[in-house]
Amino acid sequence: MFESAEIDHELSKSEYTRAVEEVRHALLDAQQRLLDESKQAVLVVIAGLDGGGKGETVQEINSWLDPRHVRTVAFGAPSDEERERPPLWRYWRMLPPKGKVGIFFDSWYEPPLHGRAYGNWGQAQFDRAIERASRFERMLANEGFVLLKLWFHLAKAQQRKRLRELEKDKLTRWRVTDEDWRRFEHYDALVDTAKRALRLSSTEYAPWIVVPGRDERYRSLVVARGLLDAMVNDDVAAPPADTPLHPVPAIDGQNVLRALDQGEPMPKDEYKIELERWQGTLARLVRRSAFRKRSLVIVFEGMDAAGKGGAIRRFAAALDPRLYTLVPIAAPTDEERARPYLWRFWRHLPRKGNAVVFDRSWYGRVLVERVEGFCTTSDWMRAYSEINDFEEQMVEHGAVIVKLWLQIDPDEQLRRFRERETEVTKRYKIGPEDWRNREKWPAYENAVADMVDRTSTELAPWTLIAANDKNRARVTVLRTICERLEAALEDD
Amino acid sequence: MFESAEIDHELSKSEYTRAVEEVRHALLDAQQRLLDESKQAVLVVIAGLDGGGKGETVQEINSWLDPRHVRTVAFGAPSDEERERPPLWRYWRMLPPKGKVGIFFDSWYEPPLHGRAYGNWGQAQFDRAIERASRFERMLANEGFVLLKLWFHLAKAQQRKRLRELEKDKLTRWRVTDEDWRRFEHYDALVDTAKRALRLSSTEYAPWIVVPGRDERYRSLVVARGLLDAMVNDDVAAPPADTPLHPVPAIDGQNVLRALDQGEPMPKDEYKIELERWQGTLARLVRRSAFRKRSLVIVFEGMDAAGKGGAIRRFAAALDPRLYTLVPIAAPTDEERARPYLWRFWRHLPRKGNAVVFDRSWYGRVLVERVEGFCTTSDWMRAYSEINDFEEQMVEHGAVIVKLWLQIDPDEQLRRFRERETEVTKRYKIGPEDWRNREKWPAYENAVADMVDRTSTELAPWTLIAANDKNRARVTVLRTICERLEAALEDD
Numbered sequence: 001m002f003e004s005a006e007i008d009h010e011l012s013k014s015e016y017t018r019a020v021e022e023v024r025h026a027l028l029d030a031q032q033r034l035l036d037e038s039k040q041a042v043l044v045v046i047a048g049l050d051g052g053g054k055g056e057t058v059q060e061i062n063s064w065l066d067p068r069h070v071r072t073v074a075f076g077a078p079s080d081e082e083r084e085r086p087p088l089w090r091y092w093r094m095l096p097p098k099g100k101v102g103i104f105f106d107s108w109y110e111p112p113l114h115g116r117a118y119g120n121w122g123q124a125q126f127d128r129a130i131e132r133a134s135r136f137e138r139m140l141a142n143e144g145f146v147l148l149k150l151w152f153h154l155a156k157a158q159q160r161k162r163l164r165e166l167e168k169d170k171l172t173r174w175r176v177t178d179e180d181w182r183r184f185e186h187y188d189a190l191v192d193t194a195k196r197a198l199r200l201s202s203t204e205y206a207p208w209i210v211v212p213g214r215d216e217r218y219r220s221l222v223v224a225r226g227l228l229d230a231m232v233n234d235d236v237a238a239p240p241a242d243t244p245l246h247p248v249p250a251i252d253g254q255n256v257l258r259a260l261d262q263g264e265p266m267p268k269d270e271y272k273i274e275l276e277r278w279q280g281t282l283a284r285l286v287r288r289s290a291f292r293k294r295s296l297v298i299v300f301e302g303m304d305a306a307g308k309g310g311a312i313r314r315f316a317a318a319l320d321p322r323l324y325t326l327v328p329i330a331a332p333t334d335e336e337r338a339r340p341y342l343w344r345f346w347r348h349l350p351r352k353g354n355a356v357v358f359d360r361s362w363y364g365r366v367l368v369e370r371v372e373g374f375c376t377t378s379d380w381m382r383a384y385s386e387i388n389d390f391e392e393q394m395v396e397h398g399a400v401i402v403k404l405w406l407q408i409d410p411d412e413q414l415r416r417f418r419e420r421e422t423e424v425t426k427r428y429k430i431g432p433e434d435w436r437n438r439e440k441w442p443a444y445e446n447a448v449a450d451m452v453d454r455t456s457t458e459l460a461p462w463t464l465i466a467a468n469d470k471n472r473a474r475v476t477v478l479r480t481i482c483e484r485l486e487a488a489l490e491d492d
Numbered sequence: 493m494f495e496s497a498e499i500d501h502e503l504s505k506s507e508y509t510r511a512v513e514e515v516r517h518a519l520l521d522a523q524q525r526l527l528d529e530s531k532q533a534v535l536v537v538i539a540g541l542d543g544g545g546k547g548e549t550v551q552e553i554n555s556w557l558d559p560r561h562v563r564t565v566a567f568g569a570p571s572d573e574e575r576e577r578p579p580l581w582r583y584w585r586m587l588p589p590k591g592k593v594g595i596f597f598d599s600w601y602e603p604p605l606h607g608r609a610y611g612n613w614g615q616a617q618f619d620r621a622i623e624r625a626s627r628f629e630r631m632l633a634n635e636g637f638v639l640l641k642l643w644f645h646l647a648k649a650q651q652r653k654r655l656r657e658l659e660k661d662k663l664t665r666w667r668v669t670d671e672d673w674r675r676f677e678h679y680d681a682l683v684d685t686a687k688r689a690l691r692l693s694s695t696e697y698a699p700w701i702v703v704p705g706r707d708e709r710y711r712s713l714v715v716a717r718g719l720l721d722a723m724v725n726d727d728v729a730a731p732p733a734d735t736p737l738h739p740v741p742a743i744d745g746q747n748v749l750r751a752l753d754q755g756e757p758m759p760k761d762e763y764k765i766e767l768e769r770w771q772g773t774l775a776r777l778v779r780r781s782a783f784r785k786r787s788l789v790i791v792f793e794g795m796d797a798a799g800k801g802g803a804i805r806r807f808a809a810a811l812d813p814r815l816y817t818l819v820p821i822a823a824p825t826d827e828e829r830a831r832p833y834l835w836r837f838w839r840h841l842p843r844k845g846n847a848v849v850f851d852r853s854w855y856g857r858v859l860v861e862r863v864e865g866f867c868t869t870s871d872w873m874r875a876y877s878e879i880n881d882f883e884e885q886m887v888e889h890g891a892v893i894v895k896l897w898l899q900i901d902p903d904e905q906l907r908r909f910r911e912r913e914t915e916v917t918k919r920y921k922i923g924p925e926d927w928r929n930r931e932k933w934p935a936y937e938n939a940v941a942d943m944v945d946r947t948s949t950e951l952a953p954w955t956l957i958a959a960n961d962k963n964r965a966r967v968t969v970l971r972t973i974c975e976r977l978e979a980a981l982e983d984d
Contacts, residue, residue, distance in 0.1 A: 032920050055812050055813070055814065058813050059808075059809065059811070059812060059813050062808055062809075062813050063805055063808060063809040066801075067804060067805060067808050067818050068801075068818060068820035068851055069820070070818075071817065071818075072813035072814060072817075073814075074814030074815075079571065079572050079573045080571050080572050080573075081571045081572075081573050103813065105814055174779065287666065309558075309560075312559060313555055313559060316551075316554055316555060316559050317551065317554075317555040319551070320547050320551060321547070321550050321551050321554050321564035321595070322547065322564060322565075322566030322597055323566075325563065325564075326559050326560060326562075326563075328560035328561070333825065333826050333827045334825050334826050334827075335825045335826075335827050359560055428524050
């Protein structure tokens with residue numbers, strides 16, 4: 001895997017100068033085109049051995065690019081805000097927008113590589129992290145990212161020599177630390193680990209490129225050419241051709257929504273008692289010390305006029321407003337549109353001890369976007385596993401996810417629409433779009449059924465709530481949240 | 493100041509129910525209008541005594557509002573990312589966009605109030621913080637914020653009684669801590685401090701409203717009415733009438749830019765030596781351990797084609813790309829447009845030990861926006877002190893600010909424009925807008941002269957750089973940065 005990189009590569013100064021001249025022009029052109037089209041972003045992942053020239057090479061390449069459209073990020077130790085979110089959060093927040101280039105030092109490969117080679121990570125933990133990285137990269141590629149992953153390599157003897165050279169020179173001595181030598185002793189372990197990582201995570205859309213680290217001219221040109229390919233080759237991250245494969249709709253017309261028993265209306269007296277009871281329970285649950293190590297993520301979805309707003313208000317009334325944030329999902333901002341569709345949700349993940357309520361959510365991808373044809377079949381088909389991955393990361397990091405689908409039947413919706421049209425204070429809640437959506441009821445029902453089948457997981461199950469009766473629905477929402485949260489806190 | 497709040501206020505249940513019904517409808521209407529117009533944001537600052545009902549009241553008011561357009565933030569202890577920026581950064585990052593309501597617990601009043609009443613802040617430090625808060629609020633008001641500042645008050649006997657009541661009730665006992673009683677012993681000190689704070693920072697555009705904290709019905713209605721006023725009263729934050737006052741232009745046509753000696757071109761040999769020398773110096777300076785407690789903020793401004801890009805590349809070539817971020821200022825995103833003009837710069841302030849380079853900057857307000865008439869005379873006139881305040885906060889927090897104006901004369905600009913038009917690789921750098929700007933040369937010169945006079949401060953001076961000769965300019969840029977940074981690090 002590293003054979004070609006360990007032989008001696010060299011370029012004469014004149015060959016190099018000529019080649020650089022050429023590649024620089026091409027890079028600037030490609031960068032400008034990338035920006036003009038703004039359809040793709042390029043993400044360069046930097047990894048490799050100490051002394052392999054990672055920093056110097058990026059510095060050199062940066063000086064050939066238009067630096068206004070490149071963002072280099074070194075992640076280093078996570079901040080406390082980062083530690084309180086799933087591990088990938090820090091990379092998500094720094095994703096470049098379409099049209100730009102991001103260069104990431106210390107990427108998501110750093111923890112598994114170092115954990116396995118120098119620490120106490122087992123093989124399974126390592127493989128799982130690499131698999132997660134691959135899934136993340138596949139999603140990025142599908143969302144318009146071109147990924148270039150660079151491994152800066154040195155043979156063992158080359159690394160020893162390089163570290164010694166750096167130590168000898170007064171100007172570079174500071175760069176070699178005891179830590180570097182300690183790592184050098186684990187050269188074989190790291191290189192073996194890297195081989196495995198590269199093998200498992202090299203894909204056609206996010207290949208690793210091994211950069212021979214010894215000769216600075218040679219390695220700069222390798223990186224420049226790789227970057228140029230990434231910027232000009234439109235095929236690299238071309239989304240796969242649209243798939244004709246999609247779930248088989250129910251043949252008998254029956255589905256989980258129609259099968260839902262709407263039950264009897266809850267009498268007002270009972271409602272008052274139950275509401276107060278569960279609001280009190282919720283208020284007490286979030287005050288438990290165990291919640292300080294947890295977070296609560298609530299997703300509200302439902303047909304138009306299903307009563308999401310009213311249910312959210314009953315939830316909010318139970319909680320100290322300092323503990324939760326409500327995120328209403330409307331049209332994305334332009335900063336959001338320039339990034340993968342999950343970005344706008346990642347940015348709102350709560351810190352520990354806090355709750356976030358999404359009024360509509362990432363499930364828009366497999367509901368409205370699917371039904372309205374805003375994305376391809378491939379896009380929403382892959383979204384199920386992307387969403388499951390997203391939620392898995394949250395849950396593993398201590399979040400309790402409660403996903404609520406509020407279900408009314410078509411007659412009840414009609415009644416509520418008409419009521420909204422006649423009542424002055426509710427008129428702003430209804431528009432032509434609601435009537436248009438209503439006509440697509442069967443398509444939405446079908447999409448919801450698939451969503452439930454494919455994303456109701458053991459980690460983050462869906463709860464379908466009969467919502468024809470608002471009282472019963474509101475109490476059920478609160479009770480569901482309480483029960484899920486309590487079960488999680490009891491586990492701790 | 494608190495007299496009216498200390499007498500007993502009470503509302504019967506029926507009076508209250510009637511009043512609430514009325515105010516709720518009005519609040520929802522007002523909120524919808526605020527959102528539809530999206531010209532203003534409402535910011536509610538919550539302060540006051542423990543037991544005064546801050547949390548409960550906000551919770552109640554929130555349940556009357558459309559919660560999708562309200563964001564409540566409790567700041568608590570700053571995160572490490574926050575501690576590495578000036579104190580106001582954490583408030584800036586949470587500013588609501590136009591059309592929305594933000595509710596801030598633990599605002600910028602918390603540190604001075606507690607510092608003075610319970611800690612060891614002196615009177616001067618306290619007054620200065622309050623004055624700074626006022627200046628911040630004036631800027632916010634001018635930028636379309638309606639500010640509502642609420643002080644929840646209790647007489648001393650009322651507070652004692654309230655804390656005891658809370659302690660007696662099993663359900664609320666957890667809310668009273670030893671810390672609360674410790675604070676209660678300092679009741680007089682806190683109230684005296686608050687009086688001073690309220691007096692110094694009550695203005696017509698950001699008045700304090702004292703909320704009597706004893707009766708929960710009464711206080712909720714006071715807050716609701718205050719909030720309603722803030723949302724519907726278009727006059728509250730109406731920007732002052734445009735001022736006719738502006739700086740007197742030079743009467744003899746002379747100005748700092750024309751007076752600048754362009755000097756002799758720097759020979760290529762000398763350039764090479766000097767460039768390398770200062771690049772090396774810069775690389776060494778940022779590696780000093782003293783820099784880890786500092787940050788570096790560099791502002792590049794200049795006429796079109798003055799060579800900012802080339803100078804920035806020479807700077808970048810000296811530095812490890814992990815240490816700096818380049819922020820090119822182009823058209824604002826919609827998230828940026830929905831907030832005060834300085835927001836987009838605040839969000840890029842670097843952490844300690846890092847540098848940020850602004851390729852054009854907040855000075856756009858007093859340059860292009862002034863010259864093109866994108867803002868009123870009042871807007872750019874107030875910008876000088878807003879900018880000085882902004883920079884003062886950075887410098888006090890350890891930033892070294894280097895502001896560079898690259899100056900070419902009109903003939904040199906013409907030569908460069910023509911060169912850009914003929915060279916294929918430079919053609920993307922020139923467009924009709926550049927030619928249009930060139931026609932306004934005298935107006936820009938005038939704006940630059942005023943900018944330098946009004947914002948070249950002892951904390952953050954401007955350096956005017958003769959840039960007809962690119963070599964000399966690049967070396968001077970690097971030398972200036974090095975000298976300013978070195979002086980700051982020596983001071984430590």
